[in-house]
Amino acid sequence: xxNEYPRPDFRRDLWMSLxxxxxxxxxxxxxxxxxxxxxxQSKMSGIGEAFEVDRVVYKRSFKVxxxxxxxxxxxxxxxxDYRCSVYINGSCIGHHEGGQTPFAFEINSYLTGGEEExxxxxxxxxxxxxxxxxxxxxxxxxxxxxxxxxxGIWQSVWLEAVEKERLxxxxxxxxxxxxxxxxxxTLSKDTxxxxxxxFRISCEDKAIFNGTITAYERDGKLTVDIFNxxxxxxxxxxxxxxxxxxxxxxxxxxxTLSYDGEMKDKxxxxxxxxxxxxxxxxxxxxxxxxxxxxxxxxGYWKESLITxxxxxxxxxxxxxxxxxxxxxxxxxxxxxxxxxxxxxxxxGFLVWEGMAxxxxxxxxxxxxxxxxxxDVIKRDYNHPCIVVWGMLNESWGVPNIYDNEMQQSFANxxxxxxxxxxxxxxxxxxxxxxxxxxxxxxxxxYKHGATxxxxxxxxxxxxxxxxEGFHNIVVRLPYAKGYEYSGQPIVLTEFGGISLGKNEEGWxxxxxxxxxxxxxxxxxxxxxxxxxDSICGYCYTQLADVQQEVNGLLNEDREFKIEPEIIKKINDxxx
Numbered sequence: 001x002x003n004e005y006p007r008p009d010f011r012r013d014l015w016m017s018l019x020x021x022x023x024x025x026x027x028x029x030x031x032x033x034x035x036x037x038x039x040x041q042s043k044m045s046g047i048g049e050a051f052e053v054d055r056v057v058y059k060r061s062f063k064v065x066x067x068x069x070x071x072x073x074x075x076x077x078x079x080x081d082y083r084c085s086v087y088i089n090g091s092c093i094g095h096h097e098g099g100q101t102p103f104a105f106e107i108n109s110y111l112t113g114g115e116e117e118x119x120x121x122x123x124x125x126x127x128x129x130x131x132x133x134x135x136x137x138x139x140x141x142x143x144x145x146x147x148x149x150x151x152g153i154w155q156s157v158w159l160e161a162v163e164k165e166r167l168x169x170x171x172x173x174x175x176x177x178x179x180x181x182x183x184x185x186t187l188s189k190d191t192x193x194x195x196x197x198x199f200r201i202s203c204e205d206k207a208i209f210n211g212t213i214t215a216y217e218r219d220g221k222l223t224v225d226i227f228n229x230x231x232x233x234x235x236x237x238x239x240x241x242x243x244x245x246x247x248x249x250x251x252x253x254x255x256t257l258s259y260d261g262e263m264k265d266k267x268x269x270x271x272x273x274x275x276x277x278x279x280x281x282x283x284x285x286x287x288x289x290x291x292x293x294x295x296x297x298x299g300y301w302k303e304s305l306i307t308x309x310x311x312x313x314x315x316x317x318x319x320x321x322x323x324x325x326x327x328x329x330x331x332x333x334x335x336x337x338x339x340x341x342x343x344x345x346x347x348g349f350l351v352w353e354g355m356a357x358x359x360x361x362x363x364x365x366x367x368x369x370x371x372x373x374x375d376v377i378k379r380d381y382n383h384p385c386i387v388v389w390g391m392l393n394e395s396w397g398v399p400n401i402y403d404n405e406m407q408q409s410f411a412n413x414x415x416x417x418x419x420x421x422x423x424x425x426x427x428x429x430x431x432x433x434x435x436x437x438x439x440x441x442x443x444x445x446y447k448h449g450a451t452x453x454x455x456x457x458x459x460x461x462x463x464x465x466x467x468e469g470f471h472n473i474v475v476r477l478p479y480a481k482g483y484e485y486s487g488q489p490i491v492l493t494e495f496g497g498i499s500l501g502k503n504e505e506g507w508x509x510x511x512x513x514x515x516x517x518x519x520x521x522x523x524x525x526x527x528x529x530x531x532x533d534s535i536c537g538y539c540y541t542q543l544a545d546v547q548q549e550v551n552g553l554l555n556e557d558r559e560f561k562i563e564p565e566i567i568k569k570i571n572d573x574x575x
Contacts (some may be wrong), residue, residue, distance in 0.1 A: 002037055004311045006078050006156035008342035011039045011268040014161040022060040026053045037307055039150040044304040058120040071161035078106045078155025082131050082276050087119040100335035100356055101375035114432040126150035130365035134333030134356030142547045150306040156336055164190040165264040167257055171381050172271035172308050176242055176286055179227025179234055187218040188510050235286040242286040243272030243328040243384040248348030272384030276426055277439040282536050283489045292537035293571055297329040299336050300546045302556040314340040318349045323564040325571030330539045333357055335376050344385035352388040357396035366410050377421045389425055390419045393433035403481040411436045431493055433476040436483050444494035445473040446509035448525045463526040489536050492529055497551040500561050506550035514561055523570050530574045
């Protein structure tokens with residue numbers, strides 16, 4: 001069971017998990033039970049069969065706690081893949097489209113006051129290549145880089161009890177140079193005005209700010225002095241109170257809404273003082289050059305597919321990655337659960353966030369993808385760990401982007417959209433090749449050469465030394481027609497993918513028959529990257545084995561294949 005609070009950056013006290021056993025129907029006449037939030041294709045769901053169906057139905061009963069009887073009841077879904085309609089006691093309360101993002105409904109008018117019934121009808125078209133599906137394959141068996149589909153509810157479902165007068169959202173925008181944080185808030189449409197908003201900010205139990213404002217509008221903002229003009233708080237000589245993987249300082253926030261001292265709503269949140277920017281072709285974190293050593297992370301688990309088996313599993317992934325000397329991940333083809341982002345914030349781990357791609361371009365597909373990206377940025381805006389929005393990957397969904405102006409315009413629109421919603425992060429338009437507008441030159445290459453292929457090894461090493469050589473080792477041209485390298489920081493955002501041992505049913509981009517050969521190859525390609533003065537970061541493929549793709553540093557059971565200290569020693573050669 002996944003019973004931790006699902007939304008760690010916007011917490012309320014009165015909530016009730018609806019995870020656990022539900023009735024499950026694929027319209028084949030059989031009665032089944034499923035463990036939510038695990039998809040039916042996973043073993044942890046209690047079903048573990050990849051039925052070839054487009055539609056499934058969930059049903060369960062619940063009872064609203066008696067002490068909530070005068071409250072507004074909100075039904076929350078973390079994520080349901082792909083489309084769904086929700087019913088309470090036989091009445092449709094709403095619909096949602098998009099498998100990566102949260103949604104919620106007020107349900108009071110549909111409740112009876114006794115035993116309540118909820119039904120969720122889900123449509124996830126198995127063969128539709130125009131919907132955002134990421135690594136979920138549309139054929140019967142997983143193959144090459146694609147995995148078992150994950151349909152239906154895959155993040156937590158919960159109820160919360162609130163007043164009609166409440167905070168709708170809070171966004172924190174840090175300014176490391178000024179030592180301040182902007183707090184932007186929205187109140188519910190039924191909040192009567194004026195009202196009192198109080199913000200209490202602390203850091204490691206030390207009070208930073210405690211202030212009350214009178215709100216005369218439902219949207220507003222205020223700026224709070226966080227560093228209080230203290231030299232050691234900012235990043236002048238030390239990291240001070242800035243957030244980084246080495247110094248994951250977080251500020252706890254308690255926000256309340258009141259009338260004449262009577263509290264109507266309380267939300268617990270947090271933020272970090274983190275700055276990411278580009279200067280002279282390098283990426284700076286908190287005004288210092290920062291070499292990013294990332295892992296590609298698919299976010300799949302052996303027993304539970306795209307839903308982690310436990311909250312602890314998110315934490316363990318980060319701890320193990322850091323033990324190997326990595327300081328972040330590039331989340332691949334999946335918007336990760338907010339609980340993962342919470343642990344990345346808390347433990348200090350950079351995240352490049354991406355969306356699940358669609359595969360076949362249509363204007364309708366582009367529109368749906370864009371809408372979901374907006375919701376992703378809104379959901380995850382407050383997490384200091386996220387430093388990059390990666391809008392597209394390897395021309396997936398835009399296969400003709402090299403010379404198709406419509407698809408180029410789409411990629412550029414995503415780039416500008418992200419910047420219009422968020423000024424605190426870097427944005428990549430199309431990661432891997434055929435780049436258009438992008439803050440980073442992000443290239444993919446697995447052409448590092450097998451153990452015996454000395455010639456290709458030399459081509460790989462030499463081609464990494466400057467952008468002029470990238471075309472020798474990238475599957476497609478690095479830039480789309482009409483675009484060229486113009487001084488952006490260069491990050492090798494996919495490479496490696498070395499498998500280890502005999503893999504009759506699996507594959508890697510190259511294979512090592514022994515641990516000794518693996519380490520020799522790993523050391524060789526890391527040294528090739530480090531010897532390039534052009535490259536200022538990398539993302540190694542990958543964290544863990546996933547089904548037939550057995551090129552992880554961890555196996556499917558999340559066990560180290562090679563002692564982490566050895567990998568870390570190699571990674572640590574570059575600071």
